[in-house]
Amino acid sequence: xxxxxxxxxxxxxxxxxxxxxxxxxxxxxxxxxxxxxxxxxxxxxxxxxxxxxxxxxxxxxxxxxxxxxxxxxxxxxxxxxxxxxxxxxxxxxxxxxxxxxxxxxxxxxxxxxxxxxxxxxxxxxxxxxxxxxxxxxxxxxxxxxxxxxxxxxxxxxxxxxxxxxxxxxxxxxxxxxxxxxxxxxxxxxxxxxxxxxxxxxxxxxxxxxxxxxxxxxxxxxxxxxxxxxxxxxxxxxxxxxxxxxxxxxxxxxxxxxxxxxxxxxxxxxxxxxxxxxxxxxxxxxxxxxxxxxxx
Amino acid sequence: xxxxxxxxxxxxxxxxxxxxxxxxxxxxxxxxxxxxxxxxxxxxxxxxxxxxxxxxxxxxxxxxxxxxxxxxxxxxxxxxxxxxxxxxxxxxxxxxxxxxxxxxxxxxxxxxxxxxxxxxxxxxxxxxxxxxxxxxxxxxxxxxxxxxxxxxxxxxxxxxxxxxxxxxxxxxxxxxxxxxxxxxxxxxxxxxxxxxxxxxxxxxxxxxxxxxxxxxxxxxxxxxxxxxxxxxxxxxxxxxxxxxxxxxxxxxxxxxxxxxxxxxxxxxxxxxxxxxxxxxxxxxxxxxxxxxxxxxxxxxxxxxxxxxxxxxxxxxxxxxxxxxxxxxxxxxxxxxxxxxxxxxxxxxxxxxxxxxxxxxxxxxxxxxxxxxxxxxxxxxxxxxxxxxxxxxxxxxxxxxxxxxxxxxxxxxxxxxxxxxxxxxxxxxxxxxxxxxxxxxxxxxxxxxxxxxxxxxxxxxxxxxxxxxxxxxxxxxxxxxxxxxxxxxxxxxxxxxxxxxxxxxxxxxxxxxxxxxxxxxxxxxxxxxxxxxxxxxxxxxxxxxxx
Numbered sequence: 001x002x003x004x005x006x007x008x009x010x011x012x013x014x015x016x017x018x019x020x021x022x023x024x025x026x027x028x029x030x031x032x033x034x035x036x037x038x039x040x041x042x043x044x045x046x047x048x049x050x051x052x053x054x055x056x057x058x059x060x061x062x063x064x065x066x067x068x069x070x071x072x073x074x075x076x077x078x079x080x081x082x083x084x085x086x087x088x089x090x091x092x093x094x095x096x097x098x099x100x101x102x103x104x105x106x107x108x109x110x111x112x113x114x115x116x117x118x119x120x121x122x123x124x125x126x127x128x129x130x131x132x133x134x135x136x137x138x139x140x141x142x143x144x145x146x147x148x149x150x151x152x153x154x155x156x157x158x159x160x161x162x163x164x165x166x167x168x169x170x171x172x173x174x175x176x177x178x179x180x181x182x183x184x185x186x187x188x189x190x191x192x193x194x195x196x197x198x199x200x201x202x203x204x205x206x207x208x209x210x211x212x213x214x215x216x217x218x219x220x221x222x223x224x225x226x227x228x229x230x231x232x233x234x235x236x237x238x239x240x241x242x243x244x245x246x247x248x249x250x251x252x253x254x255x256x257x258x259x260x261x262x263x264x265x266x267x268x269x270x271x272x273x274x275x276x277x278x279x280x281x282x283x284x285x286x287x288x289x290x291x292x293x294x295x
Numbered sequence: 296x297x298x299x300x301x302x303x304x305x306x307x308x309x310x311x312x313x314x315x316x317x318x319x320x321x322x323x324x325x326x327x328x329x330x331x332x333x334x335x336x337x338x339x340x341x342x343x344x345x346x347x348x349x350x351x352x353x354x355x356x357x358x359x360x361x362x363x364x365x366x367x368x369x370x371x372x373x374x375x376x377x378x379x380x381x382x383x384x385x386x387x388x389x390x391x392x393x394x395x396x397x398x399x400x401x402x403x404x405x406x407x408x409x410x411x412x413x414x415x416x417x418x419x420x421x422x423x424x425x426x427x428x429x430x431x432x433x434x435x436x437x438x439x440x441x442x443x444x445x446x447x448x449x450x451x452x453x454x455x456x457x458x459x460x461x462x463x464x465x466x467x468x469x470x471x472x473x474x475x476x477x478x479x480x481x482x483x484x485x486x487x488x489x490x491x492x493x494x495x496x497x498x499x500x501x502x503x504x505x506x507x508x509x510x511x512x513x514x515x516x517x518x519x520x521x522x523x524x525x526x527x528x529x530x531x532x533x534x535x536x537x538x539x540x541x542x543x544x545x546x547x548x549x550x551x552x553x554x555x556x557x558x559x560x561x562x563x564x565x566x567x568x569x570x571x572x573x574x575x576x577x578x579x580x581x582x583x584x585x586x587x588x589x590x591x592x593x594x595x596x597x598x599x600x601x602x603x604x605x606x607x608x609x610x611x612x613x614x615x616x617x618x619x620x621x622x623x624x625x626x627x628x629x630x631x632x633x634x635x636x637x638x639x640x641x642x643x644x645x646x647x648x649x650x651x652x653x654x655x656x657x658x659x660x661x662x663x664x665x666x667x668x669x670x671x672x673x674x675x676x677x678x679x680x681x682x683x684x685x686x687x688x689x690x691x692x693x694x695x696x697x698x699x700x701x702x703x704x705x706x707x708x709x710x711x712x713x714x715x716x717x718x719x720x721x722x723x724x725x726x727x728x729x730x731x732x733x734x735x736x737x738x739x740x741x742x743x744x745x746x747x748x749x750x751x752x753x754x755x756x757x758x759x760x761x762x763x764x765x766x767x768x769x770x771x772x773x774x775x776x777x778x779x780x781x782x783x784x785x786x787x788x789x790x791x792x793x794x795x796x797x798x799x800x801x802x803x804x805x806x807x808x809x810x811x812x813x814x815x816x817x818x819x820x821x822x823x824x825x826x827x828x829x830x831x832x833x834x835x836x837x838x839x840x841x
Contacts, residue, residue: 017412020330024421032428039463086414089485097519104523116546145544228544231536
């Protein structure tokens with residue numbers, strides 16, 4: 001991902017076209033195996049754990065091998081400045097696609113709050129919907145709907161763990177920026193320390209998020225089954241948590257690369273791509289904190 | 296399709312730099328295709344895959360048309376009929392049309408902008424190989440108890456949630472197709488933004504490249520939204536969420552909104568590259584520059600923008616507020632403006648040109664006429680009060696088949712006729728090509744034109760039985776469909792002659808078409824395995840898409 005732009009005249013270098021590779025095909029085999037066994041499991045056709053475990057192992061092995069291969073290609077100076085731009089653009093567009101994925105779930109949240117719940121309570125031209133189908137249902141949020149699916153529940157106060165989590169993630173965006181500045185100034189030890197600090201903040205965030213889920217399930221009766229509130233709450237925060245997990249793994253991996261001497265002050269896109277991703281999960285969290293927890 | 300050169304292009308040897316010198320020529324045997332990172336190999340794979348899917352989806356359509364040959368139930372039971380209409384759509388859209396265009400992009404975008412390959416060749420391989428796995432998963436559902444998905448390709452809840460064992464496989468197949476589309480689209484965008492040869496400024500790019508740039512942007516923007524929508528279906532069915540359940544405060548109509556926020560841009564994903572192909576072919580055979588190149592680019596960009604704010608015209612009858620009906624009606628009709636710009640530009644390009652009518656040109660002109668018919672019926676459907684009558688009738692079926700078959704598919708066929716001499720180094724059989732065009736153009740109209748009438752008269756879509764007064768037009772439609780299908784074997788034979796049974800075929804020059812412009816015509820036919828490893832310099836002549 002990093003380049004040796006300075007090592008040779010970049011304008012004279014051919015674009016890096018990799019040799020034929022079995023990684024993508026094997027990754028697809030792994031993905032197909034995982035999804036097929038999960039499908040069978042969901043339909044109670046008892047596939048047993050073996051295909052899932054084998055597919056998962058192959059998946060992680062290929063992902064690891066592929067990224068290690070890219071890191072090696074980068075560190076051996078095979079990437080020109082043009083390849084570096086490719087990775088920058090590719091990562092930007094990938095993050096854009098992730099934004100749109102979250103947009104679907106945020107859209108569901110806004111739709112429920114602004115349209116479907118008011119309509120169920122008889123707003124606008126929907127008087128009869130309310131009178132005939134769901135009498136006495138009122139437009140309040142949070143709600144688990146007119147049938148009170150999942151039973152009574154309480155919500156998580158934004159001003160305890162979620163506030164702490166907000167501060168943790170915002171701080172981690174600062175620490176990873178410190179790491180980036182240290183890397184650009186050539187202070188490798190400081191970079192590594194700031195990275196571990198960022199990883200620790202991410203890990204603590206995940207720990208708090210997990211304990212929040214446990215509290216929700218065991219004490220508040222707030223579950224995935226708690227109507228539209230539970231659905232949007234757990235799907236939004238859950239997908240965000242998965243992205244934080246992925247981001248933390250990515251940070252551990254670039255920190256490992258930093259410790260084995262990868263990256264240079266002037267070229268380190270592998271690092272920057274992870275930092276961009278981390279800022280992205282941070283921004284999503286701010287959206288969650290405002291629209292899911294506070295409002 | 297591609298017969299690629301075997302002789303080694305040992306470029307790396309004369310190059311002192313630090314490249315690994317792995318990529319001489321193609322490997323041998325099946326591993327070449329599994330491991331390839333070459334855009335031409337992958338383009339060929341995409342196009343063959345698209346061919347196979349068109350064949351499977353076509354067979355499904357014949358099952359549908361056979362059942363509709365007469366009122367009452369003929370050959371299959373209604374459940375299987377529902378599976379056929381659902382899978383026909385999914386196979387044709389995600390397996391036929393989209394991979395067909397991606398295959399063309401793989402082959403042509405690097406050759407048109409003067410670069411050695413797509414920007415991320417391994418990711419490109421991944422994007423392709425996901426497809427056979429995803430479709431194996433999807434089609435394997437036919438052999439499960441309860442059969443394949445039967446709720447229609449739009450997957451509306453609550454109906455789709457009542458499906459059997461096919462449900463999770465369908466959802467995961469769509470997830471995989473989404474990964475394939477997103478990775479492929481990122482690759483195309485990055486290639487076009489980063490890999491253009493020196494001098495290839497944005498407004499010199501061939502229109503096929505422009506349309507694909509905008510298509511890829513649409514794909515990155517909406518495929519994740521589809522992934523989100525089907526994920527909500529999955530959790531609604533298996534994990535107790537209430538996104539589409541009114542009892543829990545959700546709304547089944549919400550699915551339709553999210554789905555069509557994806558679905559309408561998806562419609563343009565399937566037609567914008569076709570615009571690019573037609574804008575490339577018509578100037579070649581009219582021997583004139585494309586009329587209004589810049590306005591073509593801006594029109595495509597406008598259509599792409601508008602595609603994000605028209606989705607609810609698919610839902611006029613579902614009970615959206617009046618303000619919504621009006622907004623989506625007017626925004627939809629606005630699309631006629633940039634589309635009209637395009638059609639008039641194509642006509643103006645042909646005006647007083649010295650035209651010849653080789654097969655690609657015939658298909659391109661057929662596209663302009665027949666796609667426009669689909670556009671007109673689209674304007675009728677855009678009118679909310681009128682749509683109340685047309686909705687879910689065969690009129691809608693006629694409308695979208697006019698834009699998809701003689702629209703998108705004709706353009707793919709035109710593109711293959713146009714570029715196959717460049718890919719294989721031999722000319723296709725022109726006489727067979729012309730016969731193929733005329734049979735296709737006639738039978739596609741025999742198939743779909745009567746569907747306008749039965750639709751307006753009240754025949755609903757997605758129902759295996761109908762009232763007796765619709766019989767005559769349905770008989771005509773079924774005859775058209777079978778004859779259209781048979782006519783495609785002429786094309787398959789013609790292309791196989793180019794790709795495999797090449798004995799006696801006429802070699803193609805590197806120019807191929809007298810009036811063609813663009814970088815792809817500067818390399819030999821067949822195009823070498825690697826082209827433009829050292830980017831060419833593009834001069835100051837006007838835009839490449841003349």
